Amino acid sequence: MVMAAMLGTGAMTEERPLTSPPIVIAHRGASGSRPEHTLAAYQLAIEQGADFIEPDLVLTKDNVFVARHENEISETTDVADHPEFATRRTTKRIDGVAITGWFTEDFTLAELRTLRTKERLPLLRPGNRAYDGQQPVPTLAEVIALAKRATAETGRTIGIYPETKHPTYFASIGHPMETRLVAELRAAGWDRADAPVFIQSFEVNNLKALKKLTKICLIQLMNDTGGPADHAAKSYAAMATPAGLKAVATYAWGIGPNKVLVGRDKPLVRDAHAAGLRVHPWTYRAENVFLPEAYRVPGDGATHGRVGQEIADAVDAGVDGFFTDYPLIGAQIRDKPY
Numbered sequence: 001m002v003m004a005a006m007l008g009t010g011a012m013t014e015e016r017p018l019t020s021p022p023i024v025i026a027h028r029g030a031s032g033s034r035p036e037h038t039l040a041a042y043q044l045a046i047e048q049g050a051d052f053i054e055p056d057l058v059l060t061k062d063n064v065f066v067a068r069h070e071n072e073i074s075e076t077t078d079v080a081d082h083p084e085f086a087t088r089r090t091t092k093r094i095d096g097v098a099i100t101g102w103f104t105e106d107f108t109l110a111e112l113r114t115l116r117t118k119e120r121l122p123l124l125r126p127g128n129r130a131y132d133g134q135q136p137v138p139t140l141a142e143v144i145a146l147a148k149r150a151t152a153e154t155g156r157t158i159g160i161y162p163e164t165k166h167p168t169y170f171a172s173i174g175h176p177m178e179t180r181l182v183a184e185l186r187a188a189g190w191d192r193a194d195a196p197v198f199i200q201s202f203e204v205n206n207l208k209a210l211k212k213l214t215k216i217c218l219i220q221l222m223n224d225t226g227g228p229a230d231h232a233a234k235s236y237a238a239m240a241t242p243a244g245l246k247a248v249a250t251y252a253w254g255i256g257p258n259k260v261l262v263g264r265d266k267p268l269v270r271d272a273h274a275a276g277l278r279v280h281p282w283t284y285r286a287e288n289v290f291l292p293e294a295y296r297v298p299g300d301g302a303t304h305g306r307v308g309q310e311i312a313d314a315v316d317a318g319v320d321g322f323f324t325d326y327p328l329i330g331a332q333i334r335d336k337p338y
Contacts, residue, residue: 023321024330025161026050027283028069032325035119035128036076037067038135039146046150049331052161052198054323055143059175064109065140065184069120071166072101077115078133085111094169095229105175112137124287124302140181144188147196159196163221167206168230178206182213191215193253198280200256204232208251217253219280224258240268245275254278254320260292262314269318282323284311284330308333 029041030048042053055067071094074080079102080089088107091100104112117135119128143160150158167177181199182191190197193215200219201207207218220239227235238244240261248255254272259281261268272279285291289301296305307326311333314322324330 021334022315022319023051023280024049024327024334025052025054025280025282025321025323026327026330027054027323027325028056029053030325030327032125032286033128035117035131035135037069037138038117038131039138039142040131040135042138042143042146043150045327046146046154046158048328049334050158050327051156051321052159052196053143053147054161054163055138055140056163056165057140057177057181058104058165059170059177059180060104060107060109060112062108063175063180065177065181066104066109066112067138067140067143068104069165071104071170072099073104073115073137074101075120077117077137079115082115094166105170105173109139124289126302140184144184148188151196157196159198161198161200161219163200164203164206166229167201167203178209178213182210182216185214185216193217198254203228203230204251205230208232211251218251219254219256219278220248220252221256221282222258222261224260240271242271242275245272245277249275249277252277254280256280256282256323258282259284259310259314259322262317262319264313264317266317273318278320279318280321280323281314281319284314284322284324284326286326286329312336 026045028036030045031041034041034044045053056069057065058068058071060066079085088102091098113136116133118132119125122129147158147160164177170177185197191214195216197216198219199210199216200221202221207220210218222236222239227233233239239248254277257268262281269279284307286304286307288296288303288305291305295310308329311322311330
């Protein structure tokens with residue numbers, strides 16, 4: 001899929017033509033089939049037809065961006081099995097929550113690369129455990145290189161969809177993200193509105209700072225409860241109102257809402273489009289435990305339900321893209337004739 005077709009000539013203008021077909025965003029890679037945020041997961045997602053691969057970004061002690069869902073890494077790496085790092089286990093307060101474990105900002109990249117990744121949800125995805133211990137923690141540079149290589153090899157434009165994780169927290173400990181991220185993307189040749197990149201964040205000031213630094217399209221993430229960790233907005237609910245969406249449109253190109261906020265009987269997609277914003281909901285997962293009751297099938301929480309229908313219904317409601325752990329299913333829905 002060509003980026004110009006996805007963004008349209010009116011990107012970052014009042015036109016903002018709608019995306020057709022919707023884009024498939026591989027959430028942490030093909031994370032339903034491989035341990036999340038590994039090059040293997042991203043590669044499989046590309047092979048399965050994803051348009052974008054999503055690296056969540058955190059920083060190392062020496063200020064290198066790596067792909068981890070959280071800066072606490074005990075659930076996704078074998079760090080607990082490394083006695084040389086036992087004394088680095090600590091408790092920190094991240095976005096107001098006390099968390100105990102090992103944190104990327106306490107490791108140099110060289111130290112972090114001695115670890116190996118593992119499946120975060122072994123009870124729900126036992127098949128992924130076969131890949132435990134095989135992959136290192138990837139850097140943003142490696143993710144960019146993979147996307148560029150895949151673009152050249154497949155003839156499809158493969159983009160990246162990075163999320164800045166806990167940017168206010170990282171800034172508070174002397175590791176601001178914005179300038180570093182823009183510089184790394186610019187070095188890759190990506191600093192235009194039609195670059196194959198979206199930058200997403202649950203925070204607001206982070207995105208506003210990025211808007212001053214880059215022309216890359218920005219996505220305001222929204223949950224169904226709470227509000228931004230930087231307290232730059234009253235709540236996500238307030239941001240999702242028509243007035244709130246107009247305010248978001250002054251600095252963001254689109255929104256990434258929790259999927260429960262999207263549906264034909266809900267106003268968010270319509271209101272966001274009216275404000276000139278695209279809508280990329282998250283996250284569509286196959287397991288019953290993650291599915292609304294209407295899409296579940298008989299079986300336990302790990303049994304795969306009707307996620308394809310859930311995605312199809314979201315597309316029918318007008319979304320412009322969607323995050324999924326199962327990009328093969330997402331690509332099948334994207335490519336289905338309507």
